[in-house]
Amino acid sequence: MVKQIHHFIGGKIVEGTSGNFGDVFNPSxxxxxxxxxxxxxxxxxxxxxxxxxxxxxxxxxxxxxRAKVMFKFKQLVEQNMDSLAELLSSEHGKTFTxxxxxxxxxxxxxxxxxxxxxxxxxEYSENVARGIDVYSMRQALGVCAGITPFNxxxxxxMWMFAxxxxxxxxxxxxxxxxxPSVPMRLAELMMEAGAPAGVLNVxxxxxxxxxxxxxxxxxxxxxxxxxxxxxKYVYATGAAHGKRVQAMGGAKNHMIIMPDADLDQAAxxxxxxxxxxxxxxxxxxxxxxxxxxxxxxALRERLVPRVQNLKFGPSxxxxxxxxxxxxxxxxxxxxxxxxxxxxxxxxxVDGREVNIQGYENGFYMGGCLxxxxxxxxxxxxxxxxxxxxxxxxxxxxxxxxxxxxxxEFGNGVSIFxxxxxxxxxxxxxxxVGMVGVNVPIPVPVAFHTFGGWKNSAFGDTNQHGPEGVRFxxxxxxxxxxxxxxxxxxxxxxxxxxx
Numbered sequence: 280m281v282k283q284i285h286h287f288i289g290g291k292i293v294e295g296t297s298g299n300f301g302d303v304f305n306p307s308x309x310x311x312x313x314x315x316x317x318x319x320x321x322x323x324x325x326x327x328x329x330x331x332x333x334x335x336x337x338x339x340x341x342x343x344x345r346a347k348v349m350f351k352f353k354q355l356v357e358q359n360m361d362s363l364a365e366l367l368s369s370e371h372g373k374t375f376t377x378x379x380x381x382x383x384x385x386x387x388x389x390x391x392x393x394x395x396x397x398x399x400x401x402e403y404s405e406n407v408a409r410g411i412d413v414y415s416m417r418q419a420l421g422v423c424a425g426i427t428p429f430n431x432x433x434x435x436x437m438w439m440f441a442x443x444x445x446x447x448x449x450x451x452x453x454x455x456x457x458x459p460s461v462p463m464r465l466a467e468l469m470m471e472a473g474a475p476a477g478v479l480n481v482x483x484x485x486x487x488x489x490x491x492x493x494x495x496x497x498x499x500x501x502x503x504x505x506x507x508x509x510x511k512y513v514y515a516t517g518a519a520h521g522k523r524v525q526a527m528g529g530a531k532n533h534m535i536i537m538p539d540a541d542l543d544q545a546a547x548x549x550x551x552x553x554x555x556x557x558x559x560x561x562x563x564x565x566x567x568x569x570x571x572x573x574x575x576x577a578l579r580e581r582l583v584p585r586v587q588n589l590k591f592g593p594s595x596x597x598x599x600x601x602x603x604x605x606x607x608x609x610x611x612x613x614x615x616x617x618x619x620x621x622x623x624x625x626x627x628v629d630g631r632e633v634n635i636q637g638y639e640n641g642f643y644m645g646g647c648l649x650x651x652x653x654x655x656x657x658x659x660x661x662x663x664x665x666x667x668x669x670x671x672x673x674x675x676x677x678x679x680x681x682x683x684x685x686x687e688f689g690n691g692v693s694i695f696x697x698x699x700x701x702x703x704x705x706x707x708x709x710x711v712g713m714v715g716v717n718v719p720i721p722v723p724v725a726f727h728t729f730g731g732w733k734n735s736a737f738g739d740t741n742q743h744g745p746e747g748v749r750f751x752x753x754x755x756x757x758x759x760x761x762x763x764x765x766x767x768x769x770x771x772x773x774x775x776x777x
Contacts (some may be wrong), residue, residue, distance in 0.1 A: 284315040284459050286322065286483055287466040289329045290476030296322065301456040301485065306372030306602040307593040309640030313370075315459050318484035323451075323491040326482040330422040330449040331497050333477030338419040338447040342396040349445050352472035353389045356382065359468065363461060367432055368594035370458035372601040372642065375594065377556050378433075385437030387725035388743045392445035398748045399446065411760045417752040419447030423500045424492045426513065427462070429455035429604050430559045430664075431504075436462050438729070439502045440479055442747035444469075448500075452481045453492060457604055459483050493517045500751060502742070503527065504561070506662070507688070507734050514737035525738040525750055527730065529662040530690030533566045533683040534719060535705070537676065537696035538574045545695040546581035548719035552693075553668040554589055554646050557600045558612075562691050562713075562720045565663060566652075567670050568679045575672045579627070579650055586628045586646040586668070592635055602642040603665060609642040612665030616647050619658040619669075625650045630666060654682065662688070676701065684710040689732030691721050712736065 284303065286293045295316025303313035318326075337345075356363065364378035373381065401415040425439035432454060440450040454462035462481050469479045482488055492498055493516045500523045503513045507528030517524035534552070536545045552564035567582075569575040594601035603609045613631050620626050630645025644666055652659050652669040659669060673679035683692045693715035694705050702716045712731035715721030723729055723744070730741025740750040 281311055282313040284313050284463065284483065286316065286318060286326065287463050287479075287481040288326045288477075289480070290470050295483070301483075303370055303457065303459065304605055304642075305369055306604055306642045307369075307595070307638060309606065309638075309642060313460070315456050315483050317456065318482050318488045320487055320491045323453075323482050323484065323488050324495065326451050326480040327422055327492075327495055327497050329477045330451050330480050333475055334419070334421055334449045337444075337449055337475055337478050340447070342399050342445075342447075345445055345447065346393050346395050348469075348473045349389055349393045349395070349441065352469055352474075353386060353393065355468045355471055356386055356389070356465070359464075363433060363464060365595070366464065367458070367461045368601070370460055371429065371432060372594050372604055373556055374596075374598060374601050377600070378594075381431055382433040384431075385434040385441075388438050389441045391725040391743065392441040395445040395748075398745070399752070401754075410762070411758060413756065413758050415754055415756045417446070417748070417754055420499045420751060420753055421448060422451060422498050423448045423502070423751055424451045424453065424498050426453045426489055426492065426501065426503045426505070427455060428505045429457040430556070430561065432458045432461045433465065435504050436465060438743045438747075442743055443500075443502075443751040444474065444478055446748060446751045448751055449478050450480070451492065451498070452479065453484060453488050454481065456483055456485060489513070490516070493522070494520050496520070498522065500524070502750070504742070510737055511734075523738070523750065525730075525740050525742065526736065527561070527742060528735050528737065529688055530561045530563075530731065530735050531566060531659070531662055531686055531688045532562060532564050532691040532693075533568055533686075534564045534693040534695065535673075535679045536567065536569045536574060536578055537694065537698065537701060538571050539697045540574075540695040541697070542574070542577050542581055544717075546578060546585060548693075548695070549582065549668065550585045550589070552719035554586070554600055554666045557591070557603050557644070558666040559604065559664055560720075562722055563664075564693065564719055565668060566659065566682070567668060568673050568682055569670065570673050570676055570679050572672065575670065579670060582648060582668070582670075583627055586630075586648045589646045589666075591633075591643060591645060593638055593641070600666065603644060604642070606642055608664075609644060612644060612663060612667065615658055615661070615663045615665070616667060619649050619652070619656065619667075622656045622658065624652045624656060624658060624669070654685075660687070680705055680709060684708075687734045690735035691715070691731065693717075693719050693721055712741075
């Protein structure tokens with residue numbers, strides 16, 4: 280009998296009662312590795328109710344005490360790094376090294392959250408009027424929720440719950456049903472770190488679980504990362520029910536390569552950013568835009584052997600990337616490659632048909648390289664989320680720079696050039712949320728913030744960093760006067776700055 284994964288509520292594993300289960304596969308072998316319980320509306324409500332019970336005590340715990348819990352959690356995750364990475368690899372398919380990177384990037388936000396006493400400091404203005412002081416404070420919201428994607432089962436949950444919990448909220452996490460084991464283990468470690476039961480609950484499920492979170496009046500704030508259609512739905516539904524929502528969607532990240540760029544450096548950057556984690560990253564570079572035919576030909580010449588020589592195989596083997604997360608996703612990505620050929624793009628390297636001895640049933644696909652892709656093609660317009668890189672040739676800098684600005688997605692973009700003026704002009708004017716200059720994956724550090732523009736993000740605030748603290752708290756402004764003695768009569772005038 281395959282392993283069953285249930286829920287984590289009130290500091291312990293709680294068995295699902297719905298009778299409905301989702302399949303969890305080992306992508307390296309294609310075998311069914313576990314069944315994950317899919318929660319009913321009532322089960323999700325029970326998780327929310329438990330978190331609501333824990334909120335008063337946790338929100339009234341001092342920020343310094345909450346920070347100590349985060350410090351301990353960080354220590355425990357570091358101690359369990361290898362086992363977490365192995366668990367992550369077994370359900371997602373990332374290489375062991377890449378899985379450790381997934382955990383580490385989440386820990387970066389935990390590091391940031393350890394400074395919560397400073398981050399929650401308010402402002403104070405003395406004597407704004409005679410004898411009147413004004414000050415502000417940031418207070419926790421209540422039961423916050425996170426809905427997270429399959430591609431970063433450690434990083435994205437920690438992006439959300441580390442900041443939310445440090446701010447004094449309790450948290451209900453609904454992870455992807457494709458790889459739920461790491462989020463469950465992180466919740467256990469949070470309890471070991473000293474967080475009271477109910478501070479971090481994990482409820483596994485599908486659409487019913489999501490809809491319950493979106494509509495429950497006890498949840499004032501929801502953070503989401505996933506595809507754009509679902510992000511739109513989460514944002515619209517949550518907002519319609521009076522919640523604050525940050526929803527990160529899909530991406531089509533471009534890299535512009537100028538004629539003066541170091542083409543070997545640019546090619547290496549494209550290989551890592553385009554094919555790392557089998558392209559299953561919202562920050563993957565999926566479009567290369569060389570400026571000028573000479574640049575395009577020289578770049579293509581360098582890319583072809585690099586793509587052909589990519590090493591891929593079982594997640595725990597020594598390779599550049601592992602399998603895709605599921606058979607359905609593999610078929611979807613292959614379908615996009617088929618479509619690109621039908622649309623008239625030149626498939627320079629075809630990685631659709633692969634056979635790895637001993638792992639014939641795994642969800643493997645090699646690197647694919649398209650050339651002469653045009654903006655009218657669906658393989659350019661839509662997010663593929665697989666090991667597929669497209670070359671879109673541009674005649675000029677202006678033509679190249681217009682592509683990411685005009686695209687519906689606006690997550691990340693990079694430019695490779697030696698010219699500072701070109702880079703500055705591009706960075707200032709491109710309509711994209713995160714920009715890299717000679718950096719292939721422009722992901723900010725944890726003490727800044729992560730987020731895209733246009734159809735890559737919905738809501739007013741980005742993930743983690745100071746934006747995360749603002750999202751998971753509400754501000755209260757106090758105006759106070761302390762008279763020296765008993766005042767005679769009432770004062771009907773509003774205080775002024777005189």
